[in-house]
Amino acid sequence: MKILVWNCRGLGNGPAVRGLLDIQKEDPDILFLSETKLDGKRMENFKWRLGMGNMFARDCDGKSGGLALFWKKEVQIELHNFSRYHIDVEVVEKDGFRWRFTGIYGEPASDKKERTWKLLRILNQQMSLPWLCAGDFNEILYGHEKKGGPARAQNLMGTFRSTLADCGLRDLGYVGDKFTWRNHSHSASNYVKERLDRAVANRSWCMRFPGFKVLNGDPRHSDHRPVTILLNKGYTSYRTGGANNFRFEAKWLEEECETIVQNAWSTAVLQGRNKISERLRNVSHDLKDWNHNILGNLEKRIKQIKTELEGVRRGDITQEKVSRELFLREKLDCLEHQRDMFWKQRAHVKWLQSGDRNTAFFHAFASERKKRNTIKKLKNDEGNCVEGEEQLKEHIAAYFSTCSRLGRNKKMNQYYAQFPPKSPKT
Template sequence: MKIIAWNYRGLRNSATVHGLLNAQKEDPDILFLSKTKMDRVRIQGFRWKLGLTNMMSKGCYGKCGGLAIFWRSGIDLHVWQISRMHIDAEVKEADGFVWRLTGFYEVSATKKKVLLWKAMCTLNAMRRCPWLCVGDFNEVLVEGEKEGGPKRKHIYMDSFKEAPKDCDLNDLGFEGDPFTWRNNSHTSEHYIRERLDRVLAYGERIARFPLYRVINGEPRHSDHRPIIMDTNSLVRRGNQGETACVLF
């Protein structure tokens, strides 16, 4: 199964729509979009353009935000909860195995970031099965995940670290460019890159998905790279050549 999470910076012009449709070459089974900047009615038509005919969404407020999750026909996905910051769902595999998928989007306002971390802990309290979290968390975990611009305040990085730690969520790493977001500056003095988008997972090491990859894809017309989670791809190996199992 292939899952893509992407902060797409709006779907209001032909360039961004074209870039999104080109992303269909990745052939996702589930697509989580944040910052759609569209209401629920207008985004309905993308089901057919994307070839992912099942959809749930949270409309934008004004010209900001907006979330949507699309999934392919035949995927047994049930959405349990939607807010401005997340879409929480469960996926049932053909053999009856059930796991949880939550797509997150954190607003850029620093003082509001804590709301997402609180929401993560609240969702964790309702945990019923292995859990996969994807999306734009709008914060870095360590200083090395940011290049250029002023340094991140440790108080916010430390708060972000605590939420996944309290929820037993582990960063699954990535392949590709280490920075998932960039600003629009064309000068080296003001150019900033950060790793804001990631995949976190909870669960026992049960070797359910030993063949997986997390790839930071091409940004196309967004300032964020899509995060591509493939649960059945090339074997990922540790330092000693052993197969590393996904934590969910």
């Protein structure tokens, strides 16, 4: 089982929604969100987007707060209680074993943090099940969990430590970057990063799941990292592939591809290629070559930017690195916008308005469209069905070869010849 907790810092804009949908690719069984800044009715819209069959939400207070817990249909969960700071549930395993999960959002105001610690003590007294508690505690345990800004008061950290001890909870550690939150200041002198998000559990939970692992995830739109708790070692990932046939991509228009098209067309003319199909073939070849060698695969570029951004974030706080982080974040946002355009073009449906991007939605439509458009079998001249990839290729090639010999494409060439050369426009 995989549990993911994330302070999303509001879901009312496109980049935030895109970040959430990107997180969903990790395929958590249980997803806890804090600071949604939405009410339960608006959070209902995310159930189908995330592909999670169940949800419980605690409404936001004005323009702040808001909690939501999503879980898959095959996961059995029983709601115990909730507040503006938490959602507490029991998870029932297939063998009937019960354990407890609490998603936490700690009080951010220093003079009110006692509310969070009091809540944890009350929850601890309510039942004695194996207990996992995770989320944004809005506090650090030790001074080394903060870099930049004034040192944290010892009494605040001490109160947090004593609360966990009183509840029999211990920090589960992490894999990845220590610091889960940063203020994204443009100035190194004001830049602060801290470990505010974590997972803690009692002894009986750790004994039930001895192979657990806690991962501090990649940065997204929020200033908080998501935290993933794997109850068993190992998890699967997926890769996607695509066809090799040529399509003009809308994302190229943002990369000034017009010069590539004009040069390729002019070259074809100088080479004496009089047929429109030959000139288009030259254009497609140059565009594909440019896309591969200059632009590179979009997902690969996004991955490279994320890797570099991660390296910058983990380094010491200097003005050079702070400025580099700002540049990389802006570049990443631009590339992810291009990825949205890619899937929107594939979907062939009405584009969502800016501020409500939904890559998963368009990906699903594109995948379904590909499924519908796949040719599984054809009928030959004898009325027999041709099936199988290799047999279909041979049949289609033979058919168009016959058409060419019979001169059936003559009218088509005459039709194309009346159009002057143009670069693609939207």
